[in-house]
Amino acid sequence: MSAVMITRKVRKWEKLPGKNTFCCDGRVMMARQKGVFYLTLFLITGTCALFFAFECPYLAVHLCPAIPVFAVLLFLFVMAMLLRTSFSDPGVLPRALPEEATFIEMEIEAANGNVPAGQRPPPRIRNVQINNQIVKLKYCYTCKIFRPPRASHCSICDNCVDRFDHHCPWVGNCVGKRNYRYFYLFTLSLSLLTIYIFTFDIVHVVMRSMNGGFLNTLKETPGTVLEVLVCFFTLWSVVGLTGFHTYLISLNQTTNEDIKGSWSGKNRGQNPYSHKNIIKNCCEVLCGPTYPSVLDRRGLLQEDTLISSSNPVPQSTKTTAPLIPNEHTPDDAKPSIAASAEKNASPKEEHPAATKVPPLASPETDAETSIAKERAH
Amino acid sequence: MFHNLQELRHSPSLVTKVFIQRDYSEGTVCRFQAKFPSELDNRIERTLLEETVKTLNSYYAEAEKIGGQSYLEGCLACATAYIIFLCMETRYEKVLRKISGFIQEQNEKIYAPRGLLLTDPIERGMRVLEISVFEDRGSGGSSPSSTMSSGSSAR
Numbered sequence: 001m002s003a004v005m006i007t008r009k010v011r012k013w014e015k016l017p018g019k020n021t022f023c024c025d026g027r028v029m030m031a032r033q034k035g036v037f038y039l040t041l042f043l044i045t046g047t048c049a050l051f052f053a054f055e056c057p058y059l060a061v062h063l064c065p066a067i068p069v070f071a072v073l074l075f076l077f078v079m080a081m082l083l084r085t086s087f088s089d090p091g092v093l094p095r096a097l098p099e100e101a102t103f104i105e106m107e108i109e110a111a112n113g114n115v116p117a118g119q120r121p122p123p124r125i126r127n128v129q130i131n132n133q134i135v136k137l138k139y140c141y142t143c144k145i146f147r148p149p150r151a152s153h154c155s156i157c158d159n160c161v162d163r164f165d166h167h168c169p170w171v172g173n174c175v176g177k178r179n180y181r182y183f184y185l186f187t188l189s190l191s192l193l194t195i196y197i198f199t200f201d202i203v204h205v206v207m208r209s210m211n212g213g214f215l216n217t218l219k220e221t222p223g224t225v226l227e228v229l230v231c232f233f234t235l236w237s238v239v240g241l242t243g244f245h246t247y248l249i250s251l252n253q254t255t256n257e258d259i260k261g262s263w264s265g266k267n268r269g270q271n272p273y274s275h276k277n278i279i280k281n282c283c284e285v286l287c288g289p290t291y292p293s294v295l296d297r298r299g300l301l302q303e304d305t306l307i308s309s310s311n312p313v314p315q316s317t318k319t320t321a322p323l324i325p326n327e328h329t330p331d332d333a334k335p336s337i338a339a340s341a342e343k344n345a346s347p348k349e350e351h352p353a354a355t356k357v358p359p360l361a362s363p364e365t366d367a368e369t370s371i372a373k374e375r376a377h
Numbered sequence: 378m379f380h381n382l383q384e385l386r387h388s389p390s391l392v393t394k395v396f397i398q399r400d401y402s403e404g405t406v407c408r409f410q411a412k413f414p415s416e417l418d419n420r421i422e423r424t425l426l427e428e429t430v431k432t433l434n435s436y437y438a439e440a441e442k443i444g445g446q447s448y449l450e451g452c453l454a455c456a457t458a459y460i461i462f463l464c465m466e467t468r469y470e471k472v473l474r475k476i477s478g479f480i481q482e483q484n485e486k487i488y489a490p491r492g493l494l495l496t497d498p499i500e501r502g503m504r505v506l507e508i509s510v511f512e513d514r515g516s517g518g519s520s521p522s523s524t525m526s527s528g529s530s531a532r
Contacts, residue, residue, distance in 0.1 A: 080458035094502040287451035
């Protein structure tokens, strides 16, 4: 008959839904697959290391000592932008809490009226007028919200992201409202770095060849060949990408909108977000305000784990868990604890069923899930 | 069950939550609709809520204003490879702190005495302005109503 309540403080990032990985106790937020990101890091640092080892000593002496200095600054800027893009929250929209989700469902049902049985209900769309243009807001079944304009759901990270541009495997993160300018500056500075290294590779080879011959030069500095190879392929892709994003910025469009053709073809010239002025569009995207993260990854949650050894006592410490989608939590907040539900949360998953059934398959959980599912249909 | 009813007598019970949605008519800037929700008809004066929402909107407009100061902040930060953000608070964060203080003050002065509670929009992803409606004190002891299905309860 003994029951032990264990209270521990957890950070909110530990309970966030979605397929992100977090590091440094919630300070760093990335996608799950990071392999290509490590490749990016390796290519950039590797090529620059070769440049500093093989080219820079010669060029600093024979040409100008500022060359390696500028290369170092450029390299540091590229790395800073890459890490900022990869590690920051792209603008993830938190999922709706149960009350908000229910409120929205009610509004949808009221708007749809009576749907005859057997008929598919109409798609959940909300029309808003933005700058005299009708924009359709789609309903996200995962996050249970109507997506704000320009937001989209990333299936890789399983989050709705504000001003969603695309999911970039090279940086291991989504690119959205909060990190788009860092992403752009990363591609731009990487283009400059690639051109810089490529140019000085050629200069170095030419200068050395004039003294010693072409083949001797390659034998003395084998790293040059590797650098030129990497830079050559990088140039085509990264410079092209920078050009593409410059075009998008000047029109105030996202990659997502461009791919879907939202504001092209018959809709050309109707982009309601554009200021119709290239300078203004660039300024807004690159010099606009720095939006804060609405995720509060490092906030503290109090998690109460009730460990009861025998009888199935009704769990009075259950509250709605703010950050977990409502499939496993009761829809209505228990009234007695509702007032404190703002601050505390005890995720239902942590409550082991005091019966013989193992915790993850507790009949309570299943019953509530089925009730929630019934209500949803 | 008994245990819960007793607790009810001492603490206010949550009746419902009302959500004021975002107003996208001017684009993606953060703005909330000035439409007065019908569930609050007999809980608070229309003008008070409209005033709160208007002030909130002005705060957000100030935070998201694209002008001289935002350019300066952006260019300075870019020149330092955004490392300066590790030590400096951005203008948006400063305004958010002001908003948080404003909401707390509004709750203390206007909303809590009427059995309502505003939630800072940032805690809801800046999607909605959540207003929790509690049971009127004085009519305590009635059964808890987790009324998500019934819109406004007549009083």
